[in-house]
Amino acid sequence: GGLGIGLTIVKQLVDLHGGQIAVSSDGVGHGSEFRVTLPLLRGTAGEEQSAPIVPEEGADTGEPLRVLLVDDNGDAVSALAFLLGLAGHTVEIAADGPAALAAAEAFLPDVVLLDIGLPGMDGFEVARQLRSNKSLQQARLIAVTGYGDRSSRAKAAAAGIDLFLTKPVRVQELLQVIIRIGGRLTAPPLRHHRAYGSVPRRFEKVKCSRVDPNAEGQGRRNNC
Numbered sequence: 470g471g472l473g474i475g476l477t478i479v480k481q482l483v484d485l486h487g488g489q490i491a492v493s494s495d496g497v498g499h500g501s502e503f504r505v506t507l508p509l510l511r512g513t514a515g516e517e518q519s520a521p522i523v524p525e526e527g528a529d530t531g532e533p534l535r536v537l538l539v540d541d542n543g544d545a546v547s548a549l550a551f552l553l554g555l556a557g558h559t560v561e562i563a564a565d566g567p568a569a570l571a572a573a574e575a576f577l578p579d580v581v582l583l584d585i586g587l588p589g590m591d592g593f594e595v596a597r598q599l600r601s602n603k604s605l606q607q608a609r610l611i612a613v614t615g616y617g618d619r620s621s622r623a624k625a626a627a628a629g630i631d632l633f634l635t636k637p638v639r640v641q642e643l644l645q646v647i648i649r650i651g652g653r654l655t656a657p658p659l660r661h662h663r664a665y666g667s668v669p670r671r672f673e674k675v676k677c678s679r680v681d682p683n684a685e686g687q688g689r690r691n692n693c
Contacts, residue, residue, distance in 0.1 A: 476637075477637060477638070477639055477640050478545065478548045478549070478552075478640055479503075479505075483505055483507070487507070487508050488505060488506050488507035488508060489505070489506045490503060490504065490505050490506075491503070491504045491506075492504075533557045533558055533559065534558045534559070534578075534579040534580055534647070535558070535559050535560075535561075535576060535577065535578045535579045535580070536553055536558050536559070536560050536561075536578060536579065536580045536581075536582065536647065537560075537561050537562075537563065537569065537572055537573055537576060537578035537580070537581045537582070538550055538553075538560060538561070538562050538563070538582050539562075539563045539564075539565075539566075539569040539581060539582065539583045539584060539587065539592070539595065540562075540564070540582075540584040540587075541564045541565060541584070541587060541588055542584075543564070546562055547562070549582075549640070549643075550562055552640065552644065553644070553647070556644060556648075558647075561576045561578070565587055565588055565589055565590065566587055566589060566590025566591070566592075566594060566595045566598075567589075567590065569581075569583070569595050569599075570595065570598055570599070573599055573602070573605055573608070574602065574604070574605075577604060577605070577608075578605075578608055579607075579608060579609065580608065580609045580611065580647055580650060581599065581608055581609070581610050581611065582611050582613065582643075582647070583595060583596060583610060583611065583612050583613065583630070584613055584614070585612055585613065585614035585616070585621070586614065586615070592612055592614070593624050593625070593627075593628045593630075594628075596610050596612070596625075596628035596629055596630050597627075597628045597629065599629075600628070600629035609631050609632070609650045610628075610629065610630045610631050610632070611630070611631065611632045611634060611646070611647070611650065612625050612630045612632070612633050612634065613634045613636060613638060614633070614634075614635065614636065615635070615636045616635075617633070617635035621633075631650065632646070632650060634646070
């Protein structure tokens, strides 16, 4: 389970500090060792730097949104919530399906970032119940999963999910997707919005699918 962004966050934070991260393992069942090296003295950053994981001052961060993060990986979701907060968004966190439904009822989110592999009630069932709530009809549902197969996309379509992201997802790209999807809150739901098929180049590296519930019940994939 999880949103699949923990190591990405660590890597980009280490890069921002001019450090390095390395990993080694003796094989299956022996665990992994991660080594982080950070400079003690402030130096001059090299020309090659990773893109910042938070928007620079003056950057377009879109309208402030209410974002509900649903994930049982506490550390990763807390880090993402922090970054979304820095971008001006209001964030609530839920660790499982029942908590997500209760939070959504009270919080009325604009965007729900939903891990499919939740314990107990999975993300598909959470999405179905969110869609059955009339007060949440305009919420944008973004599913994050390690499985991008046809069956999973069909389930996402049937559950009313707007956007289907396949792990791993880079944090900066995820933030930009949330900004983009939130910018269409006054438009029809994304799965019926033709204009959404045109995406700037900065989104091309994100492995995602816009699900179409009208495609003969198969959840037709539209590249986004």
